[in-house]
Amino acid sequence: MxxxxxxxxxxxxxxxxxxxxxxxxxxxxxxxxxxxxxxxxxxxxxxxxxxxxxxxxxxxxxxxxxxxxxxxxxxxxxxxxxxxxxxxxxxxxxxxxxxxxxxxxxxxxxxxxxxxxxxxxxxxxxxxxxxxxxxxxxxxxxxxxxxxxxxxxxxxxxxxxxxxxxxxxxxxxxxxxxxxxxxxxxxxxxxxxxxxxxxxxxxxxxxxxxxxxxxxxxxxxxxTVVELANQVLGAGHPILVEASGIDVPAVLKGIEGVQRVVPEGGAWRIVADRDVRAVAAQRIVAAGGSLTRLAELQPSLEEVYTRYFEEARRAA
Amino acid sequence: MQRNQGRREGSPFTGLGPVFVKELSDHLSSTRMMVLTLFVIVFGALPVGFTLQTLRQVTQSDQFLFLRIFTVEPEQAPISFYAALTFMIPLMAIGLGFDAVNSEFNRRTLSRVLSQPIYRDALLLGKFLGGLATLAVALTALFLIVFGAGLLLLGLPPRGPEVARGLAFLVVAIAYGGVWLAVAMLFSVIFRSTATSALCALGLWLFFFILWPMIAQAITTGFAPSQFRSVDEVLSLEAFGQALQRLSPGTLFGEAVIGLLQPETKAFGQFANLVMQQTRGMIQGTPLPFDQSLLLIWPQITGLIAGMIVVFSIAYIVFQREEVRA
The missing domain is CATH 3.40.50.300 (P-loop containing nucleotide triphosphate hydrolases)
Structure with a gap:
């Protein structure tokens, strides 16, 4: 030393x-x-x-x-x-x-x-x-x-x-x-x-x-856990949106800053380069949809772990 | 690789004291020790009791009467005290050592203890010395009991040379126990299962007590010429047979004890004794002084101690190479 x-x-x-x-x-x-x-x-x-x-x-x-x-x-x-x-x-x-x-x-x-x-x-x-x-x-x-x-x-x-x-x-x-x-x-x-x-x-x-x-x-x-999440899951703010009555992905994709919209168990996961929760809520309500859930996702180690080993297996 | 990176630092005996004290106190307070003590009393006291009865009927004068307590075969049972010890001591030693290392492994205490500032050297040596000290305590107690019983029932105190010979007997008995303790610990290092290790140690014990004398006999007979041409041939064949027999620690112990407790002993083996008498003018029945007896059995004593060290060293080498992880 x-x-x-x-x-x-x-x-x-x-x-x-x-x-x-x-x-x-x-x-x-x-x-x-x-x-x-x-x-x-x-x-x-x-x-x-x-x-x-x-x-x-x-x-x-x-x-x-x-x-x-x-x-x-x-x-x-x-x-x-x-x-x-x-x-x-x-x-x-x-x-x-x-x-x-x-x-x-x-x-x-x-x-x-x-x-x-x-x-x-x-x-x-x-x-x-x-x-x-x-x-x-x-x-x-x-x-x-x-x-x-x-x-x-x-x-x-x-x-x-x-x-x-x-x-x-x-x-x-x-x-x-x-x-x-x-x-x-x-x-x-x-x-x-x-x-x-x-x-x-x-x-x-x-x-x-x-x-x-x-x-x-x-x-x-x-x-750190956040660094790992950024590395494996990609950088950005992940948000989970649950809504009905409208074409949710289309509305969400129209929001500025949104990079990806992925369906996840009846809801949609958005990855954006900034916090778009307020805008997303506004747009969904304005389009006549009923918003049932809107949450910021903490990057979880479990997710990082699972995703990493999935990708490692796919690459092998 | 890393082996030649340099010597490890620090004394290999760091922590030896605490391990020794813990092993000793564990042994002395264990149920197992109580069972072993019971065993010793039954198998040791019985021959001595019978021998004392036989000796009380002896009328002729015998200057080593006190030592006869250990060697005379009583009328009621064909087993002398030392013969009982020949097979009792290994059993005690095996009982104390067969789970020395593998039980630590099975209880998952080994890695925790080894993560303290202590080398494996100190752990193994501490366990060995702890077992040996326990054995020494038990044997000393047994000797004192026998001496006491002798004093009471024969009504005559032992003389100086007899006490000296008795003490030497005790030392030889402890060394003999050390050999078997080392054997039991070797198996406890090799096998993870305590049952397997106990079985192997007991198997070896049975082999040396029952099979080896027969095998050695058979080999010796096989080497015998159809006709002996000289006394030397007879003697060399006997020496060969003895050398084989002496691979068993029990034989070494038996000879050392006979040399010590029967001061008349001048050589081991029938023919060797005969030759000694005829050619060197030695008279049968005259005792040797203590130092001469000691000289006679010196090879047996060194043999026992060397055997103990060799077996312990093998256990040490095996233990050093073992992985501590489960």
Whole structure:
């Protein structure tokens, strides 16, 4: 990290490569994650997300390229990296025969946290994830959501500078998911850079500052959700119009600035270069139609994702 | 590739202490340990009880009477205490080690633990030492019980050399347990299923206890000439047979224990003993001093420790190459 321009990056990968035999699990990706942001790794199963994460932690060897985490090389200095990075694996496991507190004590010993601080830091972490009242129950009695929260508590206790969460919300009910996402936002507030992988797109969209879309070991798209939408769905203001009684497409096409009108499930989607909602309403009413719905469409990650993979499949 | 990018930094033993302490406390508080203890008491105490009864009827003087507790086959059951240990210790070690690594994998705790500042070296070594310490605690307790029972029922205290020999016996027993613990851990690294790993370790144990003596015997017989022309030929064939037998850790343990607990032992093997008596003027029945006995069984002790290290190293190499992901 000698380059002053990159000083804010906590994770920096250049041409990162992982081969399993002749298969390219991760195919020369470039990735940089900034301090204090929540970064989402998206993509279908087997696209290389978990492998990328394992290489960042030095838990699997790289086959080429370079990677730096907080200025350390995970291949040569894994202990330094792992001291500063918290990891919540996919379907995290704990020692079921121990209590939550005992599980954290073991990790605290591995982290070499001074004994006098251990109790306070564990309680602080368990309070942050609302598990303080069940701290002395055996983990065997915990629900899946509670286990995930205990995993977050471990990261809080570690005072990690970077948190890497692999599929943190998979298998959780909506309420537990909501709670977990709140905790992930809490990590960000504590100035922790968060890297999370997921396939629950609408959830990811609500917390991520930037996302990278993985496809067959490569990063297909990277940027904010809006940037990705512009790239895949085209720039402009998408609007959904539902009306009857008139020739709706003809009226809509007559509006200045409208580029496309596409039928969509009994309604029409317009893409325009500016916000044309007011004009569209006026024209439809003036033409004698009855306007039942008029909405500005937020670009959704799900749409970007679906559209991208449809096009990728068509191109293949 | 990246391998020659440079050496990894940081001590491989970072985190060894916490892993060791956790393993030890897990073992000592587990139900499994209670079952194993029960097992040991039943299989260890029974021969000792019978042996003590037999020994109480002995009237002739014996300067190593106390050590006979370990080696004499009682009248009621044809099994001495050390023979019981020969097959008990592997069972205990396998019980402690067969799920050392794969259970962490199955509970999905492995990747979480390895994402802490710790190398795999420390995790595996900590688990091994934790198991070995548990084994040592159990065996020491058993020894103390046997010593105590001997004191009470024979009414005579052990002499200095007997205590020394008894302690050496304990050390050899722990080393013997270490070999089987390493074997069990090797299988726990190779197989993801704990049942498969336990089955393989027990299979190997049965192989060495039941099949190997027969196979070694058969091979030796196959190599025997139709007619022996000299004493040397007889001796070399016996040595060959012994070498085969000694591939089994049980044989090494048995010889080491006999050398320690029967101070009269001067060589292993029928013919070797005979030759020793006839050519070197050694008198049967006179005991060797402790240091000479130790010298006699030194190869057996080093063999056991070397076996333990070799098997552990193989487990270590396999573990280093394993992917942590599910």
């Amino acid at each position: 000698s380059d002053p321009l990159e000083v804010d990056n906590v994770i920096e990968a250049r041409g990162l490569l992982k081969l399993y035999g002749s298969a390219r699990a991760v195919d020369a990706i470039d990735l940089s994650i900034r301090k204090g942001e929540i970064f989402g790794l998206l993509g279908p199963n087997g696209a290389g997300k978990t492998t990328t994460i394992l290489m960042m932690l030095g838990l699997t060897e790289t086959s080429g390229g370079s990677i730096e985490v907080l200025g350390f090389n995970p291949v040569r200095q894994p202990l330094e990296v792992k001291r500063r990075v918290g990891y919540l694996p996919d379907a995290v496991g704990f020692y079921d025969n121990l209590t939550a507190r005992e599980n954290l004590v073991y990790i605290a010993r591995l982290l070499d946290i001074p004994r006098r601080q251990t109790t306070a830091r564990i309680m602080e972490a368990l309070e942050a994830v609302q598990l303080a009242d069940v701290a002395d129950k055996r983990v065997a009695t915990y629900s899946r959501g509670m286990r995930q929260r205990l995993g977050i508590a471990e990261i809080v206790m570690k005072k990690a500078e970077v948190a890497i969460l692999d599929e943190p919300t998979s298998g959780l009910d909506p309420h537990a998911t909501f709670e977990l996402l709140e905790m992930i936002r809490g990590l960000k507030k504590a100035n922790v850079a968060v890297l999370l992988s997921s396939h629950l797109l609408d959830r990811v969209q609500s917390v991520c500052d930037r996302v990278a879309l993985f496809n067959k070991g490569k990063i297909a798209l990277m940027g």
